Amino acid sequence: METVILTDPPKPPRETVEGFAGIGAATVGEALGRTGDLGSDLRPIQTGARIVGTAVTVLSWPGDNLMIHAAIEQCGPGDILVVVTRSPSQHGMFGELFATGLQHRGVAGAIIDAGVRDTQELRDMGFPVWARHINVLGTVKNTPGAVNVPVVINGQVIDAGDILVCDDDGIVVVPRGQADDALAKSRARLAKEEATRASFLKGELGLDRYGMRPVLADLGVTYRRHPEAR
Numbered sequence: 001m002e003t004v005i006l007t008d009p010p011k012p013p014r015e016t017v018e019g020f021a022g023i024g025a026a027t028v029g030e031a032l033g034r035t036g037d038l039g040s041d042l043r044p045i046q047t048g049a050r051i052v053g054t055a056v057t058v059l060s061w062p063g064d065n066l067m068i069h070a071a072i073e074q075c076g077p078g079d080i081l082v083v084v085t086r087s088p089s090q091h092g093m094f095g096e097l098f099a100t101g102l103q104h105r106g107v108a109g110a111i112i113d114a115g116v117r118d119t120q121e122l123r124d125m126g127f128p129v130w131a132r133h134i135n136v137l138g139t140v141k142n143t144p145g146a147v148n149v150p151v152v153i154n155g156q157v158i159d160a161g162d163i164l165v166c167d168d169d170g171i172v173v174v175p176r177g178q179a180d181d182a183l184a185k186s187r188a189r190l191a192k193e194e195a196t197r198a199s200f201l202k203g204e205l206g207l208d209r210y211g212m213r214p215v216l217a218d219l220g221v222t223y224r225r226h227p228e229a230r
């Protein structure tokens with residue numbers, strides 16, 4: 001691993017990033033063909049937070065948050081900090097002091113593939129965090145790592161400047177090179193969901209709307225009146 005801090009990574013235009021605001025992570029994930037999600041085991045420590053931003057990535061030694069300190073300086077308005085450790089870590093790598101520094105720089109939130117602590121304070125200060133673990137155990141600050149290099153969470157690559165769509169359901173990564181296409185597809189998916197909602201509100205059934213009755217029949221699923229039906 002190269003121990004490097006990459007500065008000024010490319011980012012999609014701000015309007016493109018902000019275009020994802022108000023579109024749910026699940027909708028974006030569907031629009032991307034059910035790709036890009038970081039899986040179910042990074043959980044929000046709060047409820048009701050919805051943020052969109054560009055990734056500043058950190059690759060840290062487990063139990064050592066030196067590189068998070070280095071990464072703060074690389075963060076600015078609209079960014080989201082993403083911390084990954086070189087091997088699994090349950091340490092409380094991140095807490096309210098880091099969040100205070102990030103919030104001061106206009107950072108939207110943080111994704112920590114390790115442990116976080118000070119969760120009550122993080123919620124009170126309105127700094128949204130998604131994390132794999134919550135843990136009081138502290139860290140040291142003396143092992144090098146990297147900032148703004150590609151990192152991987154649950155098989156999904158996140159590069160610096162990629163767009164992150166985060167809400168109560170989880171996180172979806174939009175690779176920065178696909179941002180415009182992904183936004184168009186996400187808007188189309190949103191419109192489709194709106195049309196489906198309107199149809200369901202009229203009493204229509206998914207079975208008919210999605211043409212699934214013939215599929216059930218093809219699969220040999222039959223109907224029979226319940227033997228105790230009245």
Ligand SMILES: O=C([O-])CC(=O)C(=O)O
Nearest residue numbers: 093094095096097098099
């Ligand atoms: O300082 C640390 O090591 C992590 C933490 O608790 C904080 O950011 O408040």
Ligand SMILES: [Mg+2]
Nearest residue numbers: 095096097118
């Ligand atoms: Mg703390």
